């Protein structure tokens with residue numbers, strides 16, 4: 001009866017096994033490289049490919065390693081340099097506490113943000129070492145003796161100091177790193193200097209906007225050009241998805257025949273978020289119908305429901321993110337499936353040169369991809385299906 005208590009799928013947010021499809025190769029490659037501190041990484045993938053979950057599971061995998069701490073920071077929480085200082089120093093300290101089984105350091109350190117200066121300074125003296133150093137800079141910042149940029153320098157300096165002082169390796173996971181791309185470039189200049197120094201600190205940057213991230217890492221003039229190994233995540237492979245969803249249904253006391261599982265994979269293009277969402281909807285339908293077997297037709301019906309459920313979100317994306325020309329391009333591609341630049345241009349009655357920069361932009365946004373055969377297609381097949389459907393409906 002476990003089926004009624006716990007849903008077989010989890011939609012949204014970070015997932016762990018058994019809700020996490022292995023990603024074994026990625027995890028092992030990254031874990032191996034990071035254990036040896038061989039390099040820094042930029043993890044790139046479109047929305048909802050499972051970047052955050054991969055980072056989380058990478059952290060779990062490195063848990064057993066002695067003297068290695070792996071703090072995770074979501075850069076969406078960081079709106080400026082004071083946040084950067086507070087949130088990253090906090091994440092590092094809390095991981096340190098967990099690893100070394102000491103308590104209260106971060107709590108005691110936080111006096112620098114609240115207490116009167118003198119009292120805070122005294123508390124810092126008691127803490128000593130790298131904490132005193134980094135804390136004192138914050139107090140000087142509060143006294144307006146130094147500016148925000150000193151906080152940035154002190155933060156990176158602290159990462160290096162604490163590893164040396166405590167005999168640690170530090171791998172800092174910075175998720176949604178494109179969010180800090182809009183800061184002025186000071187942070188990146190300091191980061192570059194830091195990454196050039198010998199140290200036991202490595203970074204994994206992750207994000208889903210090629211445009212912003214390539215401004216930081218990938219263009220020749222970019223501040224962190226050639227400083228990171230680029231790691232791109234692919235959708236899940238068919239056999240992985242098939243095995244995963246069948247096991248999930250079996251666990252819930254239902255049967256998902258192979259053909260239906262393949263249909264589910266195909267509809268989702270292997271994008272993990274959709275795999276889970278479509279699986280969950282199909283599961284609920286089957287529960288209502290008191291059916292124990294899910295057919296390919298059931299998957300198709302569940303898919304229609306999924307498009308309905310995503311309607312509001314896709315609508316917002318559609319209206320907020322794209323220019324009129326980009327919309328024309330996307331609509332054309334959604335109905336053509338895939339097309340060469342020339343055919344696409346012709347389809348919307350423009351010259352290829354008129355649309356090529358819009359196409360580049362859409363590629364950078366990871367909305368469009370160029371296939372090996374030279375055609376363009378939408379990255380997200382569910383969004384494409386929604387577009388094709390709403391286009392057809394508007395013509396009815």
Ligand SMILES: Nc1ncnc2c1ncn2[C@@H]1O[C@H](COP(=O)(O)OP(=O)(O)OP(=O)(O)O)[C@@H](O)[C@H]1O
Nearest residue numbers: 012013020021047048049050051052053272273276
């Ligand atoms: N390896 C996986 N196996 C199964 N499902 C997964 C996996 N990775 C992600 N998912 C599914 O996708 C959802 C989104 O995952 P996650 O938040 O990790 O993606 P993301 O790429 O960080 O997304 P975003 O671009 O929105 O930040 C999860 O809630 C889960 O349903």
Ligand SMILES: [Mg+2]
Nearest residue numbers: 051052053175
């Ligand atoms: Mg994420």
